[in-house]
Amino acid sequence: MADKLKxxxxxxxxxxxxxxxxxxxxxxxxxxxxxxxxPNNAATLGMVKQVSYMVKVEEV
Incomplete structure (x- = not known):
């Protein structure tokens, strides 16, 4: 699992x-x-999941 998300x-x-x-x-x-x-944590992942149709996510 990556440490950060772009x-x-x-x-x-x-x-x-x-x-x-x-x-x-x-x-x-x-x-x-x-x-x-x-940072790759539960809070960030939840926010990204909510707006997944507007964002692109990559592991850094």
């Missing part, structure tokens, strides 16, 4: 559910095609 926003959250928009913002993603490295 999360990339691939779809705009404009038309998304407001709760999902806030989740994307909480992950630190502001613009489409921008990436952030986050």
């Amino acid at each position: 999360v990339t926003l691939v779809k705009s959250p404009i038309g998304a559910v407001p709760k999902h928009r806030k989740t994307v913002e909480a992950l630190g993603l502001k613009k489409v095609n921008k990436s952030v490295e986050l």
Whole structure:
């Protein structure tokens, strides 16, 4: 299991559910095609799972 996850926003959250928009913002993603490295823990995985249709995840 990797230590970190690289999360990339691939779809705009404009038309998304407001709760999902806030989740994307909480992950630190502001613009489409921008990436952030986050720790691989239960909290991060839960957030990523909720907005999985908008993000791409890679293990680092």
